[in-house]
Amino acid sequence: MDATGAVVPNAKIVVTNRDTGITQTLTSSSNGGYRAPLLKPGVYKITVTARGFETSSTTVTVAIGQIASADLHLTVGSNNVTVEVSSDSAPLLHTENAEISTSISQEQVQNLPNPGNDLTFVAQVSPGAVMNTAMGDGNFSVFGLPATSNTFTLNGSYENDPFLNLSNSGASNLLLGNNEVSEVNLSSNAYSANFGGLGGAQVNEITLSGTNKFHGDAVYQWNGTVLNANDYFRNQTPTLTPRSADNVNQFAARFGGPIIKDRLFFFANYEGLRV
Numbered sequence: 242m243d244a245t246g247a248v249v250p251n252a253k254i255v256v257t258n259r260d261t262g263i264t265q266t267l268t269s270s271s272n273g274g275y276r277a278p279l280l281k282p283g284v285y286k287i288t289v290t291a292r293g294f295e296t297s298s299t300t301v302t303v304a305i306g307q308i309a310s311a312d313l314h315l316t317v318g319s320n321n322v323t324v325e326v327s328s329d330s331a332p333l334l335h336t337e338n339a340e341i342s343t344s345i346s347q348e349q350v351q352n353l354p355n356p357g358n359d360l361t362f363v364a365q366v367s368p369g370a371v372m373n374t375a376m377g378d379g380n381f382s383v384f385g386l387p388a389t390s391n392t393f394t395l396n397g398s399y400e401n402d403p404f405l406n407l408s409n410s411g412a413s414n415l416l417l418g419n420n421e422v423s424e425v426n427l428s429s430n431a432y433s434a435n436f437g438g439l440g441g442a443q444v445n446e447i448t449l450s451g452t453n454k455f456h457g458d459a460v461y462q463w464n465g466t467v468l469n470a471n472d473y474f475r476n477q478t479p480t481l482t483p484r485s486a487d488n489v490n491q492f493a494a495r496f497g498g499p500i501i502k503d504r505l506f507f508f509a510n511y512e513g514l515r516v
Contacts, residue, residue, distance in 0.1 A: 307344070394443075421510040463491070470484075495511070
């Protein structure tokens, strides 16, 4: 829009990923609107140019399964001048749909205690989720529906067990582990038709990738006998039964970076669990 609120059609819009430099170029429609589909989660710079207006730019954060809005007001003047618009904080409520959507960041995924690095574990922090503490399938259920009603996708691809509708993930189940996760989104209750045919939670996991900077990490966790109290019933025996032996080593390392700046990247991750 211009300074008066009138729409500006045929404006050139460039959407740039700040980590990889990859861009999308768009043109605003007759009502001034624009839409950049299939963006990878991350921080983007949006730059708008139009004849007779100063160039305007802002930044916006894109999360999984959510529509990020960025409205820009153009000022009359030379397009040789760039106006930087500070972005507003993320809205607390979704106005585009009625689904309950929870985004779990990379930092939260990394800091959540998670024996075995099972990716289904993080979904337990979402609204309506109940941890499975009894016998049965899956780590959690949502709003009374069984765990076999949940759907798991990885970068948009179906990740469910073909027989039980569960996700076999983490170092203990041979698929993806915690250290490769960029973001997790869990949607439930009145989600849109782009999700699968099961009525429970829709858990979408997005993996990390290389960027224009070299990044890596190394993680090691250990749990052993000396860190655990003895079992209550063992302590009640006439002759004290000692703690059972325990030695769990959980580790991971990742590294990624550019091969050709703004064009080609690499990323590698390794995880192990030794019990």
